[in-house]
Amino acid sequence: MSLEIERKFLVNGKDYVKAAYGHYDIVQGYIAHQNGNSVRIRITDTDAILTIKGPSDMKGMSRYEWNHHIDADDARELLQLCGGNLIEKCRYLVHSGPHVFEVDEFHGNNEGLVVAEVELQSETEPFEKPDFIGLEVTGDRRYYNSQLTRHPYSTWENGNAE
Numbered sequence: 001m002s003l004e005i006e007r008k009f010l011v012n013g014k015d016y017v018k019a020a021y022g023h024y025d026i027v028q029g030y031i032a033h034q035n036g037n038s039v040r041i042r043i044t045d046t047d048a049i050l051t052i053k054g055p056s057d058m059k060g061m062s063r064y065e066w067n068h069h070i071d072a073d074d075a076r077e078l079l080q081l082c083g084g085n086l087i088e089k090c091r092y093l094v095h096s097g098p099h100v101f102e103v104d105e106f107h108g109n110n111e112g113l114v115v116a117e118v119e120l121q122s123e124t125e126p127f128e129k130p131d132f133i134g135l136e137v138t139g140d141r142r143y144y145n146s147q148l149t150r151h152p153y154s155t156w157e158n159g160n161a162e
Contacts, residue, residue, distance in 0.1 A: 004053075004065040005123055008143060010134040011114040016103040019130060020092035026104075029082025033146040036063075040146070041078045044091075048075030060139020061123050085149040097128040109152030115143055 028042040036055025042048070047069060054064030070078075079086065087110065092103040099118050106113040115137070118127055137143045142151065 002065050002067075003062055005062045005120045005125075006117045007061060007120065007127075007136065007138045008140075009116045009129075009136050009138075011103055011116050011132050012134040013132055015132045016092050016094055016101075016114075016116070016130070019094045019132070020103070021095060023090055023092045026089050026091055027079070027086055028145065029079045029086045030146045030149055031078065031081050033149075038146045041075050041082070043072060043075050043079070048072040050075075050078075056139065059123070060141070082149070087145050087148060094130060096130045099127045101130060101133070103132075106148070106153065109154050110148050111154065113148075113153040 024045040026042060026044050028040055031039045031041060033039070038051075038053045040051040040053070042051065048071065050068045050070050052064075052066045056063045086108070088107040089104045089110070090107070092105065094101045094103060094116075096118075099120075101116045101118050103114065103116045106115075116130075116133060120127065141147050142156075
């Protein structure tokens, strides 16, 4: 069983762009999401991946994750099952100590939202936060990509999902 452990943060400013050692575009959609489980299709500049995620633990930090690389044409076909509710973002990769922060700058209906994630080996593993890291939102379901397809950032009022 593959366990994903990550912490999620809002991002302040644009310093992550200069600090990034790489970036790529992502389009993803959710074929299914219910009871904390999700089936996601993701296409990047170089890859297409089918992902199945289980429900998060109580803290929202750990969850089952299974990934399988698929053909890009198959992925584009499967995205059509998502009903047009897609996530569009540019992911920036930033080293911080031995870790890599993945900073997602959202576009489309989620324009203006920038979130950083760091994957860890354990929930108690220490890590260095870059200066651009802001408020921690780990476990706040509003910031789950699957939720952003249903309740886009552009529909939030004063930082609250409707």
